[in-house]
Amino acid sequence: MITLSINGLNVSVEKGATLLEACRFVGFPVPTLCHLDGLTPYGACRLCVVEIGEGAKARLVSSCTYPAEEGLKVRTASRRVMRARKMILELMLASCPQSKVIQDLASAHGIRQQRFKQEYEQCILCGRCERMCREQMMAGAIGFRGRGEGRSLGAPFDIKSEQCRLCGGCIYVCPVCQLRCTYTVPEKAVCGGCANLTPACLEKEQFADMMCYMEPCVACEIKKT
Amino acid sequence: MERLQSIADFNSLRRRLQVDSDYSRPVIVIPAGTCGQASGAKDLILIVKRELLERGLTERVSLRITGCHGFCQAEPSLLIEPRRTFYPHVSMDAMSRIVEAVANDHVLDDLLYIDPLTRQRIEKQDDIPFFRNQRRTILARNEKVDPIRVYDYIKADGYSSLVKVLSRADPCWVIEEIKSSGLRGRGGAGFPTGRKWELLAAQHDGHGKFLVCNADEGDPGAYMDRSVLEGNPHSILEGMLIGAYATGATEGVVYVRTEYPLAIKHLIIALRQARSMGLLGKNILGTGFSFDVSIVRGAGAFVCGEETALLRSIEGFMGEPRQRPPFPVDKGIEGKPTVINNVETWANIPIIIERGAAEFVKVGCQRNSGTKIFSLVGKIKNTGLVEVPMGITIDKVVNEIGGGPAGHAKIKAVQTGGPSGGCIPVEMFGLPIDYDSLSSAGSIMGSGGMIVMDEHTCMVDVARYFMKFLKDESCGKCFTCRKGTQRMFEILEDITNGRGTMEQLELLAELAHVVKDTSMCGLGQSAPNPVLSTLRYYRAEYEAHIKGCCPASVCRALFEFHIIPEKCTGCRRCVSVCPVGAISGARAEPHNLDAAKCIKCRACYDVCRFGAIVGEAIVMQPGGEKHRAAEPDATQTHPLIEEVSQTKSTQESALLAVSGVGAEKIRLSAERRTSRSKGSVKAKATRLKGSRKKRR
Numbered sequence: 001m002i003t004l005s006i007n008g009l010n011v012s013v014e015k016g017a018t019l020l021e022a023c024r025f026v027g028f029p030v031p032t033l034c035h036l037d038g039l040t041p042y043g044a045c046r047l048c049v050v051e052i053g054e055g056a057k058a059r060l061v062s063s064c065t066y067p068a069e070e071g072l073k074v075r076t077a078s079r080r081v082m083r084a085r086k087m088i089l090e091l092m093l094a095s096c097p098q099s100k101v102i103q104d105l106a107s108a109h110g111i112r113q114q115r116f117k118q119e120y121e122q123c124i125l126c127g128r129c130e131r132m133c134r135e136q137m138m139a140g141a142i143g144f145r146g147r148g149e150g151r152s153l154g155a156p157f158d159i160k161s162e163q164c165r166l167c168g169g170c171i172y173v174c175p176v177c178q179l180r181c182t183y184t185v186p187e188k189a190v191c192g193g194c195a196n197l198t199p200a201c202l203e204k205e206q207f208a209d210m211m212c213y214m215e216p217c218v219a220c221e222i223k224k225t
Numbered sequence: 226m227e228r229l230q231s232i233a234d235f236n237s238l239r240r241r242l243q244v245d246s247d248y249s250r251p252v253i254v255i256p257a258g259t260c261g262q263a264s265g266a267k268d269l270i271l272i273v274k275r276e277l278l279e280r281g282l283t284e285r286v287s288l289r290i291t292g293c294h295g296f297c298q299a300e301p302s303l304l305i306e307p308r309r310t311f312y313p314h315v316s317m318d319a320m321s322r323i324v325e326a327v328a329n330d331h332v333l334d335d336l337l338y339i340d341p342l343t344r345q346r347i348e349k350q351d352d353i354p355f356f357r358n359q360r361r362t363i364l365a366r367n368e369k370v371d372p373i374r375v376y377d378y379i380k381a382d383g384y385s386s387l388v389k390v391l392s393r394a395d396p397c398w399v400i401e402e403i404k405s406s407g408l409r410g411r412g413g414a415g416f417p418t419g420r421k422w423e424l425l426a427a428q429h430d431g432h433g434k435f436l437v438c439n440a441d442e443g444d445p446g447a448y449m450d451r452s453v454l455e456g457n458p459h460s461i462l463e464g465m466l467i468g469a470y471a472t473g474a475t476e477g478v479v480y481v482r483t484e485y486p487l488a489i490k491h492l493i494i495a496l497r498q499a500r501s502m503g504l505l506g507k508n509i510l511g512t513g514f515s516f517d518v519s520i521v522r523g524a525g526a527f528v529c530g531e532e533t534a535l536l537r538s539i540e541g542f543m544g545e546p547r548q549r550p551p552f553p554v555d556k557g558i559e560g561k562p563t564v565i566n567n568v569e570t571w572a573n574i575p576i577i578i579e580r581g582a583a584e585f586v587k588v589g590c591q592r593n594s595g596t597k598i599f600s601l602v603g604k605i606k607n608t609g610l611v612e613v614p615m616g617i618t619i620d621k622v623v624n625e626i627g628g629g630p631a632g633h634a635k636i637k638a639v640q641t642g643g644p645s646g647g648c649i650p651v652e653m654f655g656l657p658i659d660y661d662s663l664s665s666a667g668s669i670m671g672s673g674g675m676i677v678m679d680e681h682t683c684m685v686d687v688a689r690y691f692m693k694f695l696k697d698e699s700c701g702k703c704f705t706c707r708k709g710t711q712r713m714f715e716i717l718e719d720i721t722n723g724r725g726t727m728e729q730l731e732l733l734a735e736l737a738h739v740v741k742d743t744s745m746c747g748l749g750q751s752a753p754n755p756v757l758s759t760l761r762y763y764r765a766e767y768e769a770h771i772k773g774c775c776p777a778s779v780c781r782a783l784f785e786f787h788i789i790p791e792k793c794t795g796c797r798r799c800v801s802v803c804p805v806g807a808i809s810g811a812r813a814e815p816h817n818l819d820a821a822k823c824i825k826c827r828a829c830y831d832v833c834r835f836g837a838i839v840g841e842a843i844v845m846q847p848g849g850e851k852h853r854a855a856e857p858d859a860t861q862t863h864p865l866i867e868e869v870s871q872t873k874s875t876q877e878s879a880l881l882a883v884s885g886v887g888a889e890k891i892r893l894s895a896e897r898r899t900s901r902s903k904g905s906v907k908a909k910a911t912r913l914k915g916s917r918k919k920r921r
Contacts, residue, residue, distance in 0.1 A: 043548055044703060046705045046743045046744070046745075060742045060743050061548075066548060066550075067550060080742065083738075083739065084705075087705075087735065087739040088704065088743065092704070095708060115729075116712050117715060124704060125701060125702075143543075144543060144545075144701075147526060147699065147700050147701050148698055148700070148707065148710075149696055149701075149711060151700075151707065
């Protein structure tokens with residue numbers, strides 16, 4: 001067992017546990033987007049940052065990937081953490097404003113405006129779908145491509161992968177737009193989360209750029225039959 | 226190539242090589258690294274070979290083709306040993322004369338290096354200020370060795386450190402020696418190498434351990450690792466062999482970028498030679514110690530220089546960093562313990578073993594021992610690779626070795642540590658170059674890039690340039706690094722285009738701090754450095770941009786060139802260099818610059834010797850109308866920009882003049898200026914207006 005202090009509270013967790021697990025174990029809320037129980041920790045969204053260490057050596061780490069260490073002092077809601085978290089949410093709101101999940105998180109953190117140029121992207125590249133596909137569905141049909149600005153998710157060469165079984169797992173785990181396309185009847189698969197949007201899969205032409213990794217899309221396929 | 230069966234075999238081979246060589250015979254040394262070849266060293270080699278054969282000098286004069294010596298400014302250059310005569314910028318025509326002079330032991334005075342400061346000719350390489358002020362230990366070995374000839378390296382005491390280690394047969398002693406030498410990783414972070422090795426040696430894993438040489442040098446304008454790999458690949462192998470012996474590692478990997486074909490070629494040759502001589506592979510020199518090295522070619526992603534991303538790349542995955550801990554020394558390639566060191570670190574190892582740690586510590590300063598190679602580039606007279614002891618001041622490197630500013634403009638700042646480093650202003654040039662001082666100044670040592678900037682450089686534009694690089698090179702895994710660099714670039718782009726606001730500046734600083742705080746790897750954590758350091762030292766320049774003026778006349782949207790008729794002598798130099806024909810005028814009469822045609826390429830600005838061409842701020846008015854800001858005061862004939870770049874106090878007053886005073890004054894003063902040559906200017910003004918409309 002490893003004993004560490006979280007917000008001044010001494011906690012014992014098993015060896016190999018992450019800071020996020022330790023924090024949640026004792027009930028300190030840490031928001032996450034890219035984390036999902038059952039998938040390997042990835043640390044992409046940075047929303048789960050917590051402050052560790054003291055004095056000049058204090059630093060922020062993503063709690064979902066950082067292993068619990070003996071005697072570690074963790075702060076989950078210090079000023080530095082909150083400043084970082086708010087900025088991350090502001091950046092997310094600036095890029096993916098339609099996501100209900102992000103809107104709710106931003107609202108909960110008291111963010112009333114975002115100061116960047118508004119973009120209308122959908123994906124935050126958290127990689128949940130990719131890990132779901134590879135680790136849980138044992139398919140590995142989609143993956144990351146490119147780097148920096150050109151980074152995207154999809155099948156190689158944007159051709160439907162032979163590995164894909166159209167299970168829809170990738171869509172199911174998407175944290176940014178949790179409820180889209182989860183319904184089996186396309187007409188009723190109206191995005192519950194982002195009610196202001198027509199579901200992307202129903203009007204392909206109109207939302208050609210939208211996030212839908214399935215090629216062909218599950219919902220669209222069902223519609224055809 | 227004979228296979229050496231024992232240490233005695235090796236010693237006798239070395240003795241034989243050293244006895245056989247005739248040190249008095251003149252040698253023509255041609256540096257032909259990538260930089261040398263690009264400037265024509267290959268042609269020189271062909272000519273020298275032909276001349277030697279034609280004149281029957283093959284028995285009297287030798288030729289040695291080596292890697293880069295460092296003085297890239299003077300390439301293609303020649304070094305004649307044993308006199309150590311140095312010929313810079315050797316042309317093909319001069320080559321046959323040089324060969325003749327070498328054969329007769331003459332020196333060709335007219336081809337010697339001319340010191341730009343004293344205008345005197347200097348014969349010996351070691352007397353040239355660029356070389357004299359350095360302390361060359363690693364680079365000096367490049368001169369002695371033909372990288373594709375292992376015998377050259379052995380003759381120059383190569384592999385003797387390995388033999389020393391093997392005959393001592395005490396791995397702990399090696400680690401103690403490296404530890405007491407105080408060698409810190411030359412890749413940038415400065416982690417003590419000895420400690421790293423100690424941690425690896427302490428790992429008791431029966432499945433093997435890895436050593437990695439990180440030759441993924443991605444910083445723009447930095448090429449230290451390339452020149453060492455190209456010029457002396459055996460020294461890297463020797464360093465790795467010593468490291469493997471000390472730590473018990475079984476496999477080595479050199480991760481080198483595919484963009485370095487010559488380095489890869491030399492490395493492959495070196496590996497083949499070392500293997501066939503029994504210096505690499507199983508049972509090295511009959512001691513029972515086994516170690517082999519393979520090459521992995523990187524595809525050139527900047528982030529793969531980061532150690533965890535590099536490991537992923539070696540394993541064949543996408544180059545993406547992961548969370549540390551677990552550190553590579555616990556879990557590296559395929560989960561096995563791994564130590565990663567930079568090329569320069571490995572090159573230092575044989576030197577430490579050869580000379581002893583006590584000797585090594587004497588060079589450099591407290592906690593920063595040894596020498597460091599910097600690639601000194603930018604607006605200075607002598608560019609190239611310089612090797613200096615740690616703790617030397619920036620001033621010494623820039624002004625003594627670099628020879629001061631290249632043009633007439635004064636030096637303004639130096640950017641260290643590559644794209645994720647920071648800018649250090651000229652006022653702080655007394656700062657010693659070591660890991661700790663640089664990071665306290667908001668920059669980093671990095672792998673050793675050093676870009677000198679003069680007053681014609683806009684710091685906001687510099688930050689924008691580096692941010693563009695980082696935005697493209699961020700792996701994109703961390704949301705904050707990917708989006709943060711994109712947003713920082715977006716804001717910097719706005720500022721350089723005159724659309725910036727003070728709120729954006731605050732946002733930029735806030736965002737930079739968060740990106741630094743929350744990113745996973747070294748790239749993201751240091752990505753905001755260019756912004757933070759320029760904001761820290763050149764905030765006034767940012768504010769000037771927001772008020773609509775680029776003090777250095779770089780940001781195209783914020784200035785227009787025009788010619789001061791009083792200063793223009795009508796020499797037509799600018800007319801001849803203008804690529805779009807925007808400048809017109811007869812000889813000996815003041816020229817006229819058509820701002821509508823001008824593409825602001827700065828060619829005229831750079832050639833004008835009279836300071837007659839100046840940039841003038843275009844001020845954005847509240848209505849969106851652009852105005853040219855003229856002289857803030859009638860008595861001042863100097864335009865605004867020149868004033869701003871000269872002193873800080875005038876900078877402030879000039880800013881006030883631009884910002885505080887309303888459109889009225891600006892328009893008035895603009896009229897005052899135009900009244901100088903009314904006829905032509907009026908026509909120009911209408912043209913200008915039209916062009917601005919078009920631009921909008």
